[in-house]
Amino acid sequence: MFNVANVRKDFPILSREVYGHPLVYLDNAATTQKPLCVLNAMQEEYLNANANVHRGVHYLSQQATDLHEEARETVRNFINARKTEEIVFTRGTTEAINLVAQTFCESQTQEGDEIIVSEMEHHSNIVPWQLQATKKGLILKVIPMTDDFRLDMEAFQRLFSERTRMVSICHVSNVLGVENPVDDIIRIAHEHGVPVMLDAAQSAPHSPLDVQALDCDFMAFSGHKMYGPTGIGILYGKEKWLEQLPPYQGGGEMIDRVTWQQTTFERPPLKFEAGTPDYIATHGLSTAINYLKTIGLDNIAIYEHELSRHCLEQLKTIDGMEIYGGNEPSSAISFNVRGIHHLDIGTLLDRLGIAVRTGHHCAQPLMDRLHIQGTVRASFAFYNTREEIDTFVGSLKRVIQMF
Numbered sequence: 001m002f003n004v005a006n007v008r009k010d011f012p013i014l015s016r017e018v019y020g021h022p023l024v025y026l027d028n029a030a031t032t033q034k035p036l037c038v039l040n041a042m043q044e045e046y047l048n049a050n051a052n053v054h055r056g057v058h059y060l061s062q063q064a065t066d067l068h069e070e071a072r073e074t075v076r077n078f079i080n081a082r083k084t085e086e087i088v089f090t091r092g093t094t095e096a097i098n099l100v101a102q103t104f105c106e107s108q109t110q111e112g113d114e115i116i117v118s119e120m121e122h123h124s125n126i127v128p129w130q131l132q133a134t135k136k137g138l139i140l141k142v143i144p145m146t147d148d149f150r151l152d153m154e155a156f157q158r159l160f161s162e163r164t165r166m167v168s169i170c171h172v173s174n175v176l177g178v179e180n181p182v183d184d185i186i187r188i189a190h191e192h193g194v195p196v197m198l199d200a201a202q203s204a205p206h207s208p209l210d211v212q213a214l215d216c217d218f219m220a221f222s223g224h225k226m227y228g229p230t231g232i233g234i235l236y237g238k239e240k241w242l243e244q245l246p247p248y249q250g251g252g253e254m255i256d257r258v259t260w261q262q263t264t265f266e267r268p269p270l271k272f273e274a275g276t277p278d279y280i281a282t283h284g285l286s287t288a289i290n291y292l293k294t295i296g297l298d299n300i301a302i303y304e305h306e307l308s309r310h311c312l313e314q315l316k317t318i319d320g321m322e323i324y325g326g327n328e329p330s331s332a333i334s335f336n337v338r339g340i341h342h343l344d345i346g347t348l349l350d351r352l353g354i355a356v357r358t359g360h361h362c363a364q365p366l367m368d369r370l371h372i373q374g375t376v377r378a379s380f381a382f383y384n385t386r387e388e389i390d391t392f393v394g395s396l397k398r399v400i401q402m403f
Helices: 004-008 036-048 059-079 093-108 127-136 153-158 182-191 239-244 279-295 297-315 342-351 364-370 386-401
Strands: 087-090 114-118 139-143 164-170 196-199 218-222 233-237 255-258 263-265 321-324 332-337 357-359 375-379
Touching: 036 279, 059 087, 059 233, 059 279, 087 093, 093 127, 093 164, 093 196, 093 218, 093 233, 093 239, 114 127, 127 139, 153 182, 164 182, 182 196, 233 239, 279 297, 297 321, 297 332, 297 386, 342 357, 342 375, 342 386
Parallel strands: 114 139, 114 164, 164 196, 196 218
Antiparallel strands: 087 233, 218 233, 255 263, 321 332, 332 375, 357 375
């Protein structure tokens, strides 16, 4: 097991104060802090290897290109994809899902066809499909959630018809912290001949991923939620699908040949990477992944579950506590305290140096299902400590006493 005190030295921001209190950062599901190795790697490339990739014969361009493509290989290895051609760089999970929603629905669906999502999705896995549904006359079907915060798998199976074309589902809920049974979801969908897209934004930082073992057709995740830079993300797609889908955007980089009469396109992944990529950010993401691998995703999962369990045990002792997501340890805990608005709790915790997230967490349909307007969410990273959890719970009790 890693030494959390040593790990924290890699994140200088964790030693700062907020309103005269030591910072306790528990908003990791929104974005994680960045270790020095990531920041140093990005600065080093800007200072010594900054040149546009794929286009130059000169030394700096070749060096930047090598770093960029090494990053693609790092990602491929991280999720155990078959080929680097299955790894597309995007600006984040949101763009990756939009890319698939637009290109898949454009080329693979007709009016009356159906897309299945779930009741616990982030807006980024709802709105892109709604836009395409409006444009093409598609039907969006929703997997309901049971009262114990699990997807209703029997209802899921009943949603399929001969018009079902895609299942797009979150691996882990950003609100509830619940891990969905994606192995079963993928198996059932494939039995109907339907591909599956996984939103892995909340799972990639916390536990190992293996796209070949999962057999998902697409997967998306973001760099900034896994200790890398903002504005960079990953779309994994099976080679057969990326070959079939049309380009997402047009411009440089993604072309084979352009004439006034016709344009032909590169093969994946470049077909989906129009324009100059953020090659500095891809190097930063690669560095973050290697940092995670040094610590060990299995070690991270064990440690974060211990933190979550410790937090859950303490929260359950508080009168009026309502926890959404069940009793299992997870990377995020959402809760309300009866009679107190979640925004008030978050605002007062902030004044005590505690950073948590409040609101609907870009999951308003889920809030409607729970009959609430929002929650307080504490989310964990491997640099958090048991002492920080104690400080958080103690501060929460202090805030509750104010009402």
